[in-house]
Amino acid sequence: MERPAFYAARPGGWRDWWTILHPPYTAWHLSYVVIGATLAPRTDGGRLAATLLAFFFAVGIAAHALDELHGRPLHTTVPSAWLVGLGAGGLVIACALGVAGVATVGPGLLAFIVIGPFLVLGYNLELFGGWMHTDLGFAAAWGAFPVLVGYYVQAQRLDAVALLAAVAAVGFSMAQRSLSTPARGLRRQVAYLGGSATMHDGRVEELDVPWILEPLERALRSLSWAAVALALALVADRVF
Numbered sequence: 001m002e003r004p005a006f007y008a009a010r011p012g013g014w015r016d017w018w019t020i021l022h023p024p025y026t027a028w029h030l031s032y033v034v035i036g037a038t039l040a041p042r043t044d045g046g047r048l049a050a051t052l053l054a055f056f057f058a059v060g061i062a063a064h065a066l067d068e069l070h071g072r073p074l075h076t077t078v079p080s081a082w083l084v085g086l087g088a089g090g091l092v093i094a095c096a097l098g099v100a101g102v103a104t105v106g107p108g109l110l111a112f113i114v115i116g117p118f119l120v121l122g123y124n125l126e127l128f129g130g131w132m133h134t135d136l137g138f139a140a141a142w143g144a145f146p147v148l149v150g151y152y153v154q155a156q157r158l159d160a161v162a163l164l165a166a167v168a169a170v171g172f173s174m175a176q177r178s179l180s181t182p183a184r185g186l187r188r189q190v191a192y193l194g195g196s197a198t199m200h201d202g203r204v205e206e207l208d209v210p211w212i213l214e215p216l217e218r219a220l221r222s223l224s225w226a227a228v229a230l231a232l233a234l235v236a237d238r239v240f
Contacts, residue, residue: 002187002188002209003187004019004073004074004075004184004187004188005019005022005074005184005187006183006217006220006221007019007022007023007024008074011075011076011077012077016074016076016077016078017078019074019076020064020065020068020074020076020078021060021061021064022060022064024220024221024224024225025176025224026056026059026060026064027224027227027228028176028223028224028227028228029055029059029142029143029146030052030055030056030059030060030146030231031227031228031230031231032142032143032146032147032150032169032227032231033048033051033052033055033146033147033149033150034048034052034150034231034232034234034235035147035150035165035169035230035231035234036146036147036148036149036150036151036152036154036162036165036166037051037150037151037153037154038231038234038235038237038238039151039161039162039165039234040150040151040154040155040161040162041154041155042154042155043154043235043238044154047101047104047105047153047154048150048153048154050097050100050101050153051101051149051150051153053097054093054094054097054098055094055146055149057089057090057091057093057094057097058090058091058094058116058117058120059120059142059146060090061086061089061090062086062087062088062089062090062091062094062120063087063090063120063123063124064124065082065083065084065086065087065090066083066087066120066121066124066125067124068083069083069084069087070124070125070126073184073188087124091116091117091120091121094116094117095113095116095117098110098112098113098116099113101153105152105153105156106156108152108156108157109152109153112145112148112149112152115145116145116149119132119140119141119145120141122137123137123138123141135174135177135178135181136170136174138173138177139169139170139171139173139174139177140170142173143166143169143170143171143172143173143174144166144167144169144170144173145166146169147162147165147166147168147169148162148166151165172223172227175223176220176223179216179217179219179220179223180216180220182216183213183216183217183220186209186212186213186216187209187213190209193207193208193209193212194207194208195207
């Protein structure tokens, strides 16, 4: 059986936990937190670390556990009770970190603490008729929101810089979605794809799933590490 994602490990045991974490995508979206934080006028390392930890629990653990609970798209064998516990526990820890930060960041942070779980539950469980589970919903929840929170935690306000960075994250996330949606479909739904393409010079390319899938996933890999590299560059600029 075709792996359900390019980063998915062989099913079973500890490998299922790696797969559920969606490592390249988790790192990609945590990079948006860093980008937002380092675009602020000043960047406090402690606040940034706490924000990253909160998003790791909310997105890397809770959102992905709930996504697997809803239809088992990654075909893991992790018990449903564990997925529910990880979903609930991840959100509780993320919110607790946010509440702890109110003392230093200010009460405005409470709005983000409310919005965050709403996005995770609404998107990953496809609540409200699935109206949030769209390309734009994905881009807003996993692109714009991390940038805005990262910036706000540092600057205690939002301004044009934060909004423009959020718009950029929406664009990158829309591109991610445009690539990952057909890639998932090819891996998880297509049983057979056949045909050929005849080039102007007479060459014939056989059309199959790997031929179509490869450039999609190569672009996803490239974008994921590029986002991390950009975030590290911005941190280095602040440190050095």
